[in-house]
Amino acid sequence: MNRQKIVAGNWKMNKTLQEAKCLAELIVNKAPHNDVKKIIIPPFPFLDSVSQVLSSRPDFNLGAQNCHIHSSGAFTGEVSAAMLQSVGCSYVLIGHSERRQYFKEKTPEFVQKIKLALSNGLSPIYCVGETLEERKLNRHFEIITEQLTSILSEFKLDEFSKFIIAYEPVWAIGTGETATSGQAQEMHAHIRSVLIDFYNSAVAGHTPILYGGSCNPGNARELFQCPDVDGGLIGGASLNEDFCSIIGSF
Numbered sequence: 370m371n372r373q374k375i376v377a378g379n380w381k382m383n384k385t386l387q388e389a390k391c392l393a394e395l396i397v398n399k400a401p402h403n404d405v406k407k408i409i410i411p412p413f414p415f416l417d418s419v420s421q422v423l424s425s426r427p428d429f430n431l432g433a434q435n436c437h438i439h440s441s442g443a444f445t446g447e448v449s450a451a452m453l454q455s456v457g458c459s460y461v462l463i464g465h466s467e468r469r470q471y472f473k474e475k476t477p478e479f480v481q482k483i484k485l486a487l488s489n490g491l492s493p494i495y496c497v498g499e500t501l502e503e504r505k506l507n508r509h510f511e512i513i514t515e516q517l518t519s520i521l522s523e524f525k526l527d528e529f530s531k532f533i534i535a536y537e538p539v540w541a542i543g544t545g546e547t548a549t550s551g552q553a554q555e556m557h558a559h560i561r562s563v564l565i566d567f568y569n570s571a572v573a574g575h576t577p578i579l580y581g582g583s584c585n586p587g588n589a590r591e592l593f594q595c596p597d598v599d600g601g602l603i604g605g606a607s608l609n610e611d612f613c614s615i616i617g618s619f
């Protein structure tokens with residue numbers, strides 16, 4: 370199955386405007402020209418400026434780290450899916466473990482956010498991942514199945530065809546501890562089997578599933594060689610030139 374290869378960089382809450390523009394320019398100048406779709410996901414205030422830097426490379430796309438559950442109105446401090454679309458975003462992260470952990474976001478919010486993302490032409494990058502405790506209790510497959518099916522039951526096949534899934538084990542995020550390629554492949558194959566059960570094998574076969582969690586130039590190639598790993602969602606290593614090496618790691 371020939372699936373789109375994707376490397377996405379989630380900058381999280383890092384950089385100033387000047388630094389963000391410099392980083393985007395560095396990446397655009399140094400990233401290999403290959404068949405990998407590249408997605409840059411900067412903080413909200415830098416979206417427009419980064420979008421302008423990316424415009425010279427059609428293989429680069431813009432994503433946002435979050436959107437609000439309502440389409441507009443008196444929600445001080447929030448950002449809507451329509452706003453993201455208007456500054457050039459094509460993707461939005463939903464369900465990131467940091468949103469689950471620190472902001473207590475749960476399935477009902479994710480469903481509302483994804484609905485608004487889709488209706489504004491944004492593709493959701495829906496993140497799933499188990500904690501270390503859940504893995505130690507051998508509950509990781511069950512947890513990922515639940516995080517997926519609770520969302521999928523709300524979306525029809527044509528809506529789901531816009532999704533990207535990211536598997537990010539919480540114990541691997543920002544810890545320097547990466548899932549082994551065996552652990553990643555096993556979970557990505559599991560995710561694909563859930564998609565087969567829920568929709569069908571054609572949809573499951575076309576859905577990009579990214580790995581995230583301490584992915585770096587030293588481990589990306591081995592991870593990306595796994596048959597069910599279609600690329601990476603990169604945190605720390607997206608904040609410097611390492612991101613370009615990861616893009617060249619297929």
Ligand code: 13P
Nearest residue numbers: 379542543582583604605
């Ligand atoms: P790290 O690559 O820093 O572990 O972060 C992964 C992540 O959370 C990307 O969304």
